[in-house]
Amino acid sequence: MVDEAAPSGPAARRAAVWRVAGTVVDPEIPVLTIVDLGVLRDVAIRGETAEISITPTYSGCPAMNMIALEISLAVEKAGLGPVTVRTVLSPAWTTDFLTDDGRRKLKDYGIAPPAPAAGRRALFGVETVACPRCGSTDTGEIAPFGSTSCKSLWRCNACREPFDYFKCH
Amino acid sequence: MEEDMALANMGLDLIGQARALYTHAAEIEDAGHDEDQLAYLRDERAYGNLLLVEQPNGDFAQTMVRQFLYAAFIDPYWRLLTGSADATLAAIAAKAEKESAYHLRHSAEWVIRLGDGTAESHRRARAAIARLFPYTNEMFDVPADEDVLAAEGLVPDPAALRAVWRDTVSDVLGRATLALPEGGWMQSGGRDGRHSEHLGPLLAELQFLQRSFPGATW
Incomplete structure (x- = not known):
């Protein structure tokens, strides 16, 4: 010690x-x-x-x-x-630097952790983001720029809750 | 409200990129300057920015079309710059290209929404294209003192991006039911310090505090 x-x-x-x-x-x-x-x-x-x-x-x-x-x-x-x-x-x-522990804490806090960076550079890529509350992937983006630089705003169509998504960078 | 947030977010990214570049420039210059002096104390003729980015916001269509035309150029430019022989420039670019990818996507979506929207939004988007397109050719010019940098592998040759820029713009304008202007008169001079009448008022606002109260700090 x-x-x-x-x-x-x-x-x-x-x-x-x-x-x-x-x-x-x-x-x-x-x-x-x-x-x-x-x-x-x-x-x-x-x-x-x-x-x-x-x-x-x-x-x-x-x-x-x-x-x-x-x-x-x-x-x-x-x-x-x-x-x-x-x-x-x-x-x-990059968001790849986030530790697994960090990703779990984010999810528990109600922020969807970043998905793997696939498709980030596609001009009109479609991302699948799971709701941090109920886990459903039936979600949609409300606004690509959220309350801080690192987040976008999403809505879950299953549990009807809005949530933040920690964007891939 | 969402768009207010988006524009502020993109502005924050652009300021951050500018700060990193000015800090690096001041270190290389090694004349006792810092990022603030380069931003607040240079005269208009010492600014080498593109004419496109000093054009007024105008209406929302003009703001978004300007953002789109610039992002379609700077996004692949940052990506090439990640291969710079200068490690700091490469690192700044590696961060910036992730941000510009979002700017490009967002502004492109708006250009499509406006062009392929109502008769009024289409008219405004078309007017914005006509107003801003003459400033786009300058992006691919190499300033007299920059060809040395390209030869040493420090910065990419922007002329190499003309085709990729045109493909992006053509794709998005096509989806937006807007015509891609062909040829026409092109304006340049920003890279050599010859600016439009719009930079002066911007600098007056940006530099007011340091001009009036030299050396003021928080």
Whole structure:
């Protein structure tokens, strides 16, 4: 068991920082941590400083600044600072980075997880999205751009409930 | 309401893409600038954007046709740019091409809905095509200083996209019962800093704060 308050050596500190940083959640979808999302890329210990790399989900995602701030706060609060957060672009984030755990949490939260990316580039592709509540695939898209960049709005024809779908990217 | 959300979503994507490119440009320039200075402090003649994207919103048909004509070009352009010899450009492109695919699909669906809709929506969509088509040829021109970049494999040659763009536009306009304009007069100059009268007012609004209160921050 590593003592998080006083980790000894860079390897232990790195693991402790990773664990604390990994508790930060997406401000728009608070059931997902940045580990579930695949946003937390790397932790490196450089001298005194813990350097944390995150990757943006979407080019204009306004949650990134918030996530970077919360990581700094969480790590410093745990006594593991000082810390810098940097953004890495490559390889570009895709919904394939979502962990299986993350997909299950999304569904439990009422958001349909992204379907495999097949047909995304087809000009008029037809996607099959299962309702996160009743599981029916008798669903239809209401609006391709939803309340955040990552979601579209759908309706289930079986249970009649509207729901969010985490779009494939 | 849904369309308000969609336009804001697409705008957010485009701003994000612009920020990534400006940040990268400022790093390469290495003259102490950042993304904000490139956006807020350059004069009109220093902007090399396409004339198409500075055209006014007009009515909804004009907004959507403009979005469609641009998306049909930039979507395959981003995809080619993912093969850039510059790793950062390739990474920006890999993100942007996923976003532009949605923009293309959404604007194409609207062009079809408007063109193949009522007599009034058809008339407006047709007017928008006529108004904007002269600005489309410029997308395939290579600016004087960019052929070097293409030769080094940093950016694709846009002329290679002419056929794929035309296929997409022809397919969608066909479904929309709208005619694809043939030939006709074409306007250019945006890539060389010679703009239409519409960029000035846009920049005035964008740059007002930094011009009036230099160095202001949140």
